[in-house]
Amino acid sequence: MYDGGKIIAGIIIGLALLTFPIWYTSGRAAPKPEVKLPVKEKECVQPGPYMKKKHMQVLDLWRDSVVRVQQRSYVAFNGKEYDMSLQNTCMSADCHAKKSEFCDRCHNYTGVVPYCWDCHIPPKEKPEEKH
Ligand code: HEC
Ligand code: HEC
Numbered sequence: 001m002y003d004g005g006k007i008i009a010g011i012i013i014g015l016a017l018l019t020f021p022i023w024y025t026s027g028r029a030a031p032k033p034e035v036k037l038p039v040k041e042k043e044c045v046q047p048g049p050y051m052k053k054k055h056m057q058v059l060d061l062w063r064d065s066v067v068r069v070q071q072r073s074y075v076a077f078n079g080k081e082y083d084m085s086l087q088n089t090c091m092s093a094d095c096h097a098k099k100s101e102f103c104d105r106c107h108n109y110t111g112v113v114p115y116c117w118d119c120h121i122p123p124k125e126k127p128e129e130k131h
Contacts, residue, residue, distance in 0.1 A: 033105040040094040045076040059086060059116075086116065091123045098125050 044051045046058065062084035065071040074084045082089050089095070096102045099122045107113065 030109065033109045035105050036098065036101040038095045038097070043076075043078055043080075044095075045074060045082055045089075047077060056114075059090075062086070086120050087123075093123070097123050099123060100125060 046054070051058065062074065063086075065074075066084050072084050074082045076082055091097065091099065103114075
């Protein structure tokens, strides 16, 4: 004999379990990554919020000026002059020396994979020190 009630209850429980990952995670996103800002330098070449939105355009501008018009010097918003270099300026020891803790954390979160590192060399990072 079939027990209709048990079958229906079984189907409902089965469906609930099957769709669990959908409703359990709905409306939630992975927690925002924590990016580590430079310790030594307090200011970037443009204010932080601007860099957050526009760093790709700034980098493109730098590349085009260096490669196309041989202009290597950039006057920052605070009047300081910088060499327009991804490796030597952005990724210098005093600035974003740890690509993995800054660029990568945010790019991994947002699913961005810049191809720059096919050619440009990221800074060498020491493996985390064990305590
Ligand atoms: C706070 C988050 C965040 C951080 C930190 C960050 N980026 Fe990005 N970056 C993004 C996002 C988001 C995009 C994609 C923007 C878009 O597609 O409009 C992006 C895009 C780029 C692009 C353009 C890639 C392409 O294929 O168009 C470059 C180049 C880039 N980032 C370089 C860097 C470098 C170098 C660093 C570290 C020094 C860095 N970013 C740090 C968020 C970040
Ligand atoms: C196919 C190889 C290649 C790729 C990929 C590449 N570059 Fe370059 N880039 C170069 C070369 C070569 C130069 C010239 C180096 C010089 O004259 O100092 C350069 C110069 C630059 C410069 C100015 C000089 C310097 O030292 O940084 C910037 C800024 C730059 N590239 C940014 C980028 C960014 C941002 C990306 C990714 C969106 C990128 N590049 C991808 C090869 C590449």
